Amino acid sequence: MHHFYSVIIGTELLNGRRVDKHFTFLNQELQNRGLLHVGSLVIQDSPALIQNCFNMILQDPKSVMFCFGGIGATPDDLTRAIASEVFTGEPLALHVKAKELIVNQFGDEAYPYRINMAMLPPSSELLHNVVNHVPGFSLFNRFFFTPGFPSMAWPMVQEALDKHFLMQPKLYSTSFVVDSTENDLIEIMEALPKELNFSSLPRFVGDKRIVEIYLAHTKQALVEQWSRYFKDAALAKGKTIRDC
Structure with missing residues (x-):
């Protein structure tokens, strides 16, 4: 059986400015499908901490990870680059389809910053964003990266679970x-x-x-x-x- 992990990134959760809702949502979705949630981490936007968490999860050969937050275009959005380093060993590369979606959504305002969200780890597959079409992404059908906004992230989680993981007998x-x-x-x-x-x-x-x-x-x-x-x-x- 797969071992599901959640990594929830956001200093604002730890200092009390926001309240996390991702754990409860993901935990229920996994329970509904008879899938095993073995670990959940809420961490600050720290490069070393994010990298250490990803490396730990990678060491589990049965791991599947849902990561929430840090894939935007601001300086504290570190997830894309660290994910690329840990899970592919390669630098970020322009994803042509992601670029197309971002330009279609924002037009000229896609430049100079929003377009950076199209820089993804090599071999990334896109997760559909039902709110503004700026995609999340996944690697190897095991590691899934979504925005911090529940309205964007949760449909991506459901999309990934429905596509890649069979319903298991409930406990x-x-x-x-x-x-x-x-x-x-x-x-x-x-x-x-x-x-x-x-x-x-x-x-x-x-x-x-x-x-x-x-x-x-x-x-x-x-x-x-x-x-x-x-x-x-x-x-x-x-x-x-x-x-x-």
Whole structure:
């Protein structure tokens, strides 16, 4: 299965001038398709930081990345050049079709700055911009680069997902609460099969410690089998089980 990452670039998100909406949108789109979102990074417009994030994601052979922001024409729009360096090892080059779209949209006002948005990594494929036709771009059907504006970016995400990634079976999940500490349940946790999607979330209710257990898999029978195992094993330890 592909490992989906999101990289959300914008100093304005970190200093509180804007509120990110991309994570929630992408996460829901992936869940709707049964796809696995394994990491999300919100970072400032820093060349070294962007490059390090891209390099990290490139090291995962199953990675697919959606990057939001930084593909415009202002000096702080760094994504295009860094993406070209990291993912192709080559400098930016003029994309003829992107140039055509930008000139058609802005006419003479495409020069001298907006036209720079047509300088893209070699081998880029374009993502359609439904708002003003200035495209996003993708590389190798794995790495997708969109503007920071949701109205432009989100249709590009949907276009890419629909075109390149098959709908996967949705996860069947269950969750329940055990009146316990996590420490008392570790032996049970260790017995769960690795293919099961599992997490434990400890909480306090007043001065009482509880653990919320989450189990998921595409096979309902597997989830039900190991949910029964977990509950029975916890009950054998004298624990109380409750629904969430």
